[in-house]
Amino acid sequence: KKVASVQELKQYRNIHLIGIGGTSMSGIAQILKHWGYNVSGSDVNASDNTDKLINNNIYVTIGSDPSILNNIDLVIYSAAIHDTDPELSRARELGIPTIERGPFLGQLTHSFRNTIAISGTHGKSTTSAMVSMCFIEAKQDPTIQIGANIPAINGNYRLGNSENFIIESCEYADSFLSFAPKAEIILNIDNDHLDYFQNLDNIKAAFVKFVKLLPDDGILVYNADDENSSHISKNTKAKSITFGLKNKSANFIAKNISYDKNGFPSFDVYHNNNFYKTIKLSIPGEHNVLNALSCIALCNEFGIDKIDIKNALLKYTGVQRRFEYIGKVKNAKVFDDYGHHPTEIKAVADALHKKQYNHSWVVFQPHTFSRTVEHLDEFAEVLTNFDNIIVTDIYAARETNTYGISSRDIINKIDQLGRKAYYISNFDDIIDFIKRNIQPNDIILTQGAGTVTKIAHKLVDEE
Numbered sequence: 001k002k003v004a005s006v007q008e009l010k011q012y013r014n015i016h017l018i019g020i021g022g023t024s025m026s027g028i029a030q031i032l033k034h035w036g037y038n039v040s041g042s043d044v045n046a047s048d049n050t051d052k053l054i055n056n057n058i059y060v061t062i063g064s065d066p067s068i069l070n071n072i073d074l075v076i077y078s079a080a081i082h083d084t085d086p087e088l089s090r091a092r093e094l095g096i097p098t099i100e101r102g103p104f105l106g107q108l109t110h111s112f113r114n115t116i117a118i119s120g121t122h123g124k125s126t127t128s129a130m131v132s133m134c135f136i137e138a139k140q141d142p143t144i145q146i147g148a149n150i151p152a153i154n155g156n157y158r159l160g161n162s163e164n165f166i167i168e169s170c171e172y173a174d175s176f177l178s179f180a181p182k183a184e185i186i187l188n189i190d191n192d193h194l195d196y197f198q199n200l201d202n203i204k205a206a207f208v209k210f211v212k213l214l215p216d217d218g219i220l221v222y223n224a225d226d227e228n229s230s231h232i233s234k235n236t237k238a239k240s241i242t243f244g245l246k247n248k249s250a251n252f253i254a255k256n257i258s259y260d261k262n263g264f265p266s267f268d269v270y271h272n273n274n275f276y277k278t279i280k281l282s283i284p285g286e287h288n289v290l291n292a293l294s295c296i297a298l299c300n301e302f303g304i305d306k307i308d309i310k311n312a313l314l315k316y317t318g319v320q321r322r323f324e325y326i327g328k329v330k331n332a333k334v335f336d337d338y339g340h341h342p343t344e345i346k347a348v349a350d351a352l353h354k355k356q357y358n359h360s361w362v363v364f365q366p367h368t369f370s371r372t373v374e375h376l377d378e379f380a381e382v383l384t385n386f387d388n389i390i391v392t393d394i395y396a397a398r399e400t401n402t403y404g405i406s407s408r409d410i411i412n413k414i415d416q417l418g419r420k421a422y423y424i425s426n427f428d429d430i431i432d433f434i435k436r437n438i439q440p441n442d443i444i445l446t447q448g449a450g451t452v453t454k455i456a457h458k459l460v461d462e463e
Helices: 023-034 048-055 066-071 086-093 101-109 124-137 172-178 200-212 286-301 306-315 342-353 369-374 376-383 407-416 427-437 453-461
Strands: 014-018 038-043 059-062 074-077 098-100 114-119 143-150 155-158 164-168 183-186 219-223 239-244 252-259 265-271 274-280 324-329 332-337 360-364 388-391 443-447
Touching: 014 023, 014 066, 014 086, 023 038, 023 048, 023 101, 023 143, 023 155, 048 059, 066 086, 074 086, 074 101, 086 098, 098 101, 101 164, 101 172, 114 124, 114 200, 124 143, 124 164, 124 286, 124 306, 172 200, 183 200, 183 286, 219 286, 239 286, 252 286, 265 286, 274 286, 274 306, 286 306, 286 342, 324 453, 332 342, 332 453, 342 376, 342 443, 360 376, 360 427, 369 376, 369 407, 376 407, 388 407, 388 427, 427 453, 443 453
Parallel strands: 014 038, 014 074, 038 059, 074 098, 114 164, 114 183, 143 164, 183 219, 219 239, 239 252, 332 443, 360 388, 360 443
Antiparallel strands: 143 155, 252 265, 265 274, 324 332
16 A cells, blocks of 8 residues: 555554664654654664664664554655565555655655755765755755755754755655656766666656656756756756856856865856856865856745855855765875765866875775676776775675676776776775875875775774
């Protein structure tokens, strides 16, 4: 049984979430509690998220407890939960309605007049956070649900009491197609998640369907520089607004970009060729100028004041694991980044080059075997943007290695490009190697969506 609409949610009192510790699931749990439902949940692992939920008086079990389902009216489960899960199979035995997280989030979006969906292969969390900061600065009291922690809201979600719902919208497994957006940002369309989509054409087709979800009085903001996005607006009657750096005919463009010693950009925004505002960011890189332009285009359409936009973007210092400054080791700076696609690593490398430093170090942990196979040459190519290259084992995530691929394959490719790279499997050995070899004013970057972040924190902690 599926929940038909949010109106129907009114018939439920007690809602149970399986996999409640997940980034998105924990946010949903808090929204439901805020709306007056009795919320409980379970997760296989204890985490900061589950601790936070427990502190907010949500009953959380670590492990499974099917007996809790006796008085539950609705079960929401994350995509990672299998049909064999003891709680999920018990709920179905009892005839309790069950719904997966993606479709349920879609249900939630129906209950806000302005669901603002931020999508694209790269830059979603950052841009969602930028838009969120602007709406908060303008006292628009948004509800927020994004995939990374923002220091300003002390987490990855915020509970608001307005019609504005800002939501990071991921294309993986088509989960964004259950949303009811009033406005969309499309940052870029690139070939990622090929374990699901198989090829770029299927990804593009998913975004076309996504755009078709907009109402005729909706708003579409998209990247005029990105060839895969450039024709997307013909699929909707919604108002289309473009942004770009290369395409000078875009509605919102940046001129006179300059960078300070941290690599933070300042630039003049032009709207339809008229000067709009000078903006300064507190995060590095040209890719973030593009992210900011998309945010400005959207916020302008929602009537947010230029001064609020300027102040919010200056205050915004980034989200966790997006070129995040962790600390120092032997007078070298340590950063950590979640990027796990060659396009993302290239953007980080470009941002790093705009900083002032001695030598650069990258510790790269590839994420999934399928992505490593698909982008092997590109990973090798992009890693040569760093002076010192260390590659550790592939993080399997949801996969088994049916591809016969290993990190040594990346090392060999880098070798063929005439550069030396080190394969080091053990994290403690990586830390020792770096400590023996770094010099003052070097920059060390841990790169990847898996457990590589631990190296950055350990390097700094052990100092």
